[in-house]
Amino acid sequence: MEQDRKLLVLLDRDPEQGMADLIEGYSGLLWSVCRTYLQSAEDIKECVNETFSEFYLQRDHFDPSKGTLKGYLAVIARRCAIRRYQENCRWERSSSPPPEEPADPFAHIEQQDELERALSELDPVDQQIIHLKYYGGLTAREIAASLGLPYETVKKRQQRSLKKLLRALSLGLLVALILAALAACAYMILRHFGFVSGYGVDSDPQAGTYILEQSAVIQGELYEIHLEDAYWQNGSFLADLSLYGQTSPYLTPLDISLSGLDNLQPISISQNGLDVLGAYSLRLIYEGDLPQSSASSLELILTLDGTDLPITLVAAEETALEQAGFYSVTEADGGLLAVPRLENGELVVSIHPLNTGPFKTSPSLTKGIWSDYGGPQLPITVTAPDGTVLEGEPASYSTFNGDTYLDWYFGPAEPGDYVLNVPYVYQYPAAGTDSPTVQLSLSASDGAPASLSLPGGTLTLDRPFSIDDVTAYCSTISHSYDEAGYTWWATEATWEGEDPERVPAAIPVLEDGAGTVILNNTTYHNVEAGLWTEPVYDSDGQYTQFRGYVVGTLNGLDQATLSLPAEKLCYRWNHPFTISMTVQPEPERPSYTGTSGNYSLTATPRRTDGAVVLNLSPASSDKYMIPTSTLTRSPLTALGATDAPITLTAADGTVYEGEYQPGRQNDASDWNFGDIPAGDYTLHVPYLYLTAPESWHMAIPLPQQQGQVLPVGPVYTCFSGRIELSSITGIGTDPSILEQFAAAVITYPSGGINQPQEAPLVSRLDLSLHSDMEDYTLVDVGLQLFLTDEAYFSGACERQYVFEEGEPRLTSLLLRHAPGLYATDLTFTDPVLRWNHPFDIPVTIP
Numbered sequence: 002m003e004q005d006r007k008l009l010v011l012l013d014r015d016p017e018q019g020m021a022d023l024i025e026g027y028s029g030l031l032w033s034v035c036r037t038y039l040q041s042a043e044d045i046k047e048c049v050n051e052t053f054s055e056f057y058l059q060r061d062h063f064d065p066s067k068g069t070l071k072g073y074l075a076v077i078a079r080r081c082a083i084r085r086y087q088e089n090c091r092w093e094r095s096s097s098p099p100p101e102e103p104a105d106p107f108a109h110i111e112q113q114d115e116l117e118r119a120l121s122e123l124d125p126v127d128q129q130i131i132h133l134k135y136y137g138g139l140t141a142r143e144i145a146a147s148l149g150l151p152y153e154t155v156k157k158r159q160q161r162s163l164k165k166l167l168r169a170l171s172l173g174l175l176v177a178l179i180l181a182a183l184a185a186c187a188y189m190i191l192r193h194f195g196f197v198s199g200y201g202v203d204s205d206p207q208a209g210t211y212i213l214e215q216s217a218v219i220q221g222e223l224y225e226i227h228l229e230d231a232y233w234q235n236g237s238f239l240a241d242l243s244l245y246g247q248t249s250p251y252l253t254p255l256d257i258s259l260s261g262l263d264n265l266q267p268i269s270i271s272q273n274g275l276d277v278l279g280a281y282s283l284r285l286i287y288e289g290d291l292p293q294s295s296a297s298s299l300e301l302i303l304t305l306d307g308t309d310l311p312i313t314l315v316a317a318e319e320t321a322l323e324q325a326g327f328y329s330v331t332e333a334d335g336g337l338l339a340v341p342r343l344e345n346g347e348l349v350v351s352i353h354p355l356n357t358g359p360f361k362t363s364p365s366l367t368k369g370i371w372s373d374y375g376g377p378q379l380p381i382t383v384t385a386p387d388g389t390v391l392e393g394e395p396a397s398y399s400t401f402n403g404d405t406y407l408d409w410y411f412g413p414a415e416p417g418d419y420v421l422n423v424p425y426v427y428q429y430p431a432a433g434t435d436s437p438t439v440q441l442s443l444s445a446s447d448g449a450p451a452s453l454s455l456p457g458g459t460l461t462l463d464r465p466f467s468i469d470d471v472t473a474y475c476s477t478i479s480h481s482y483d484e485a486g487y488t489w490w491a492t493e494a495t496w497e498g499e500d501p502e503r504v505p506a507a508i509p510v511l512e513d514g515a516g517t518v519i520l521n522n523t524t525y526h527n528v529e530a531g532l533w534t535e536p537v538y539d540s541d542g543q544y545t546q547f548r549g550y551v552v553g554t555l556n557g558l559d560q561a562t563l564s565l566p567a568e569k570l571c572y573r574w575n576h577p578f579t580i581s582m583t584v585q586p587e588p589e590r591p592s593y594t595g596t597s598g599n600y601s602l603t604a605t606p607r608r609t610d611g612a613v614v615l616n617l618s619p620a621s622s623d624k625y626m627i628p629t630s631t632l633t634r635s636p637l638t639a640l641g642a643t644d645a646p647i648t649l650t651a652a653d654g655t656v657y658e659g660e661y662q663p664g665r666q667n668d669a670s671d672w673n674f675g676d677i678p679a680g681d682y683t684l685h686v687p688y689l690y691l692t693a694p695e696s697w698h699m700a701i702p703l704p705q706q707q708g709q710v711l712p713v714g715p716v717y718t719c720f721s722g723r724i725e726l727s728s729i730t731g732i733g734t735d736p737s738i739l740e741q742f743a744a745a746v747i748t749y750p751s752g753g754i755n756q757p758q759e760a761p762l763v764s765r766l767d768l769s770l771h772s773d774m775e776d777y778t779l780v781d782v783g784l785q786l787f788l789t790d791e792a793y794f795s796g797a798c799e800r801q802y803v804f805e806e807g808e809p810r811l812t813s814l815l816l817r818h819a820p821g822l823y824a825t826d827l828t829f830t831d832p833v834l835r836w837n838h839p840f841d842i843p844v845t846i847p
Contacts, residue, residue, distance in 0.1 A: 005069060006065055009063070012060060023057075026579060028049060030078075030420070030579070030581035031078040033582065033583055034078040034082065035078055035081070038079075038086045039085060047085070048081040048085055052078040055081075056074060122165070124158075126150075127158050127159075127161070129148060130159050130162065131162055141159065193357060194206065194338075194355055195209070196325035196326075197318075197319055201404075201405040202354075202405065203234055203235060203319060205235060208236075209319065210234040210316070211233040211234070211298075211299045211315060212232045212317045213230055213231045213312070213314060214298070214313040214315045215313070216230065217310070218661065218663065222307060224245060224281075224306070225244070225245040227242060227243040227244075227663040228240065228242055228303075228312065229242060229663040231312055231314065233262070233289075233291070234405075236290065237286060238259065238262060238286070239284065239286050240312070241282070242305075245638060255305060255306060256306050257303070257305050257306075259285075259287050260302045260304075262289030262301065263289060263290040266287065266288045267286075268287060268288055269401055269403075270285055271284040271401060271402060281792060286403045298316065300312075300314075325338065325340060326338050326341070327580050327582045328355065334357065334360055334574070334576075335354065335357040337353065337355060337426075338355055339351070340352075341584045342585075342587075344587070345587075346413055346587070347410060348383065348391065348410075348412065350409045350421060351407070351408050352366060354426075356431070358431070359430060359431050360456065360457070360572065361428060361431050362427070362574070363400075363426065363427045363429065364406050364407050365427070367381060367424070367427065369398075370400070371427060371506045371507045373544050373545050374506040374507045374534075374544065374546075375504055375571075375572075376425065376506075376544055377539060377541030377542050377543075377544050379541065382421075383414075383421050384419060384420040386417040386418055391414065392411070394409065395409050396408040396410070416584050416586040416587075418581065418583050419581075419584055420580070420581050421578075421580040422579055423580075424575075425573055425575045425577065426574050426578075427572065427573055429568065429569075429572070431456075434456055434570075436566050437455065437567075438562060438563065438565075439451045439453055439462065439562075439564075439565075441552060441560060441561050441562075442465075443490050443558075443559045444560075450462060457498055457499055458496055458499055460495070461494065461497070462549065463495065464492070465490040465552065467489070468490065469489070471489045471553065474533045474534075475531040475551045477531050477532070478531050482529060485518075486555060487525075487529065487553035487554065488553065488554050488555075489551060490551065490552045490553070491549060491550070492533075493533070500574075502575045503572050504573055504575065505547055506571045506572060507532060508532075508571070509532065509570075510530045510531070510532065510564070511564045511565075512564075513528060513562035515528045528552065528553070528554055528558065528561045528562075531550065531551050532547060532551075533547075533549040533551050534546060534548060535548055591605070592604060592605040593844045595841065598776075598836075598838060599623040600619065600620070600621050600622075600689060600836065600838075601620045602618070602628075602689075603620070604684055604844050606844060611676045612675050612676050613675065613676070614671050614674070615672045615674065619689060625693055626693055626834075626836075627692050627693070627694065629689075629691065630668055630669050630670045631661070631670055632670060632686060632690065633645055633686065633688060634690070636780065637808075637809040640802060641804055641809055645688065646687075647672055647684070647685065647687070648684075648685045649685075652681055658674070660672065660673045677846065678846075679847055680845070682844050682845075684841070684843075687839050688838065689835070689836045689838075690835055691777075691833070692831050693718070693719065693834065695718065695719050695830070696831075697716050697717075697724075698828050699826070699828075700827075701824060701826070703762070703823055703824055704764050705820065706731050707731050707732060707733045709731040710728050710730045711730075713729055714726055722772040722834075724782060725769045727769070729816075730764060731764050732763050734760045736760035738817060743795050744757060745794065746761040746796070746819055747786060747816060747817065747822065748819045749787070749822070750822065751787045752825050752826040752827060753786070753789070754787070759819075761820070763815060763817050765813050766814040766815075767812065767813045768811065768814065770782065772834065775837075777834045777835065777836055777837070778835040778837060779834055780835055781811055782830070782833070784798055784800075784814070784827065785828040787826065787828075797817050797818075798814055798827075799814065800814060801815060
């Protein structure tokens with residue numbers, strides 16, 4: 002209520018700013034209300050503008066004590082939309098077409114001559130600014146670039162011109178002018194974007210988005226490579242792969258290259274470790290431009306350790322934002338797009354930043370490495386139709402994984418109208434921003450303030466002053482630096498910003514080390530610097546406030562050169578986004594489920610380019626036995642294991658085999674059966690692979706001499722099975738590992754590993770896997786040394802297999818260990834089993 006009163010006061014004092022705040026805060030709500038009755042974007046836009054205009058001219062009728070401004074505006078919008086809908090129906094029934102809309106956005110205004118006279122009295126440059134803004138829909142930054150004027154000059158001249166127009170024009174005409182301008186700016190911003198479901202917002206619709214035509218499985222020399230997903234968007238190429246093989250790809254650097262894009266530059270290779278089925282997950286990110294020859298498809302070749310993976314990307318069909326979801330945008334800094342959905346009865350909202358201007362919003366919105374900096378942490382919420390407030394939890398996010406948006410989970414919900422509230426977001430400077438540098442004088446006699454121009458404002462560093470305890474100012478610098486003899490200084494930072502809502506959350510600093518010194522076998526830079534921060538406690542909780550910097554010097558240095566890396570500058574934009582959303586019922590897709598024992602399997606058929614694809618999703622009522630999404634695919638396929646086929650049998654007895662397709666989700670897999678006729682079939686899945694999320698520890702003796710044999714013993718598992726460890730045999734030393742990249746050996750009794758200091762001993766631990774239950778076959782088992790997962794053993798432990806009738810069998814482990822280590826702890830984890838029961842499920846193929 003208090004916020005509504007403040008807005009009414011602002012509308013009287015500053016009509017343009019008041020209308021800007023009103024439209025920015027409620028345009029999403031009114032668009033949603035009007036879209037309930039209208040289909041045409043033009044009709045909706047006119048109703049939204051009419052709502053704001055009617056409210057402004059009759060705002061004295063609104064009584065904040067009797068209701069909220071949101072509800073009052075929604076009533077006006079609903080009335081306008083119903084009236085427009087009824088008019089459209091009358092025109093459709095009439096034989097004569099409706100009158101054409103005028104091309105001039107202000108042509109319908111009766112006082113057109115009055116407007117032209119008022120504009121003619123402005124300075125020619127001011128006339129250009131007004132025309133570009135109010136007729137062309139350009140933002141202040143776009144106008145500044147167009148006219149070659151400073152951004153601040155454009156803003157001041159625009160405000161001055163509006164004040165002149167306010168004195169010269171009737172109130173109704175000025176309101177119409179402001180409304181048309183603000184609406185035009187919003188729609189101009191939205192035209193910069195396209196949307197591709199599952200891949201996010203395209204900020205350059207002219208270039209488009211290219212997505213993977215079909216996933217693939219390719220057998221390489223060392224690995225079976227699963228290409229699960231790939232796409233190109235906004236100048237970046239991203240590919241998700243899984244590698245199956247006996248050798249860890251982390252022992253040596255992978256040789257990876259990409260061709261088919263112009264100006265290619267590798268950005269990152271994210272290695273997500275080893276999953277329970279022996280797959281090493283990779284995410285590759287490149288920057289590159291589309292070749293001139295690209296049209297409806299894009300042909301690339303990804304080469305991985307000598308194996309070529311042809312990749313075909315096809316142009317994706319893009320959706321306009323107003324059809325994709327619900328949004329809120331500002332004139333100069335973009336906004337947010339919310340795409341809500343129900344999944345298994347729970348509300349999930351994909352929130353996409355719409356980045357324009359000099360700042361880009363982090364996909365994590367309110368989270369990230371600086372999430373407790375710059376102000377209290379406030380939740381992202383949705384308000385349900387009954388007034389219930391649901392607090393959101395984000396999906397996992399990494400700044401290095403290339404994702405452009407984030408899913409937020411709000412728990413159980415029903416279809417209906419909701420309001421999403423994002424209280425603030427964290428932002429970073431857009432690409433191309435320079436990193437400023439400053440030289441600080443640390444002399445008490447001539448130290449002086451220094452100013453740095455940063456995106457959005459000026460940062461002034463006050464005169465440095467001497468401090469005794471650096472740890473009281475900076476949490477990342479320890480007392481160990483004091484032992485080196487540093488002299489410490491602090492400089493307080495003052496921020497003067499263009500936008501009062503945007504404040505620095507954290508502005509990291511890099512120092513010019515000015516050389517190094519070695520003290521007690523430790524290397525120190527002659528100059529060290531860090532953030533000066535302090536905790537703040539208020540009614541909303543604790544947060545961290547950026548205050549300035551601490552600087553330490555050695556050897557009597559009395560000056561320091563500091564730089565502020567532009568890509569790491571983090572701002573907290575305290576601009577709330579309120580977005581009204583309509584959550585549709587969960588779509589109903591025909592699916593077919595079969596149950597056997599503790600396990601079930603759900604098949605959902607679809608046709609893709611004529612081919613029948615079954616999405617198969619397994620489930621278990623036993624939390625200790627989890628079916629894998631790959632179903633019948635052996636974790637040892639890359640080593641030569643064979644898989645029994647998944648089939649569809651038609652009513653006439655014709656059998657069609659399915660081909661496994663890697664999928665983007667890890668809870669299901671797709672199986673392609675080709676272009677088969679529609680009709681009734683029987684789906685046959687011969688067995689399921691399972692994992693048991695358990696672990697068992699075993700103390701393993703370690704031989705110290707070649708030929709020495711020591712007994713071990715069995716490990717009993719939770720599923721009536723056992724790992725039979727018959728004996729361990731010393732087989733000599735291995736000096737070659739000293740020359741291997743990132744090599745490691747078992748160094749500690751706990752199982753800890755480290756780089757070898759001398760040639761390690763090698764021992765062979767013989768083992769066999771047994772299951773006492775006839776329905777289960779124990780296939781493989783995971784390994785762990787202390788806290789080190791198998792993906793990062795780096796030679797400390799290697800599996801040994803033999804091949805029998807196409808089925809690899811784990812027979813032993815090679816352990817490399819430091820001489821003098823007589824025993825180590827080895828952990829067996831996540832055993833893989835095959836449940837030898839078929840599923841036969843009747844399905845109807847469309």
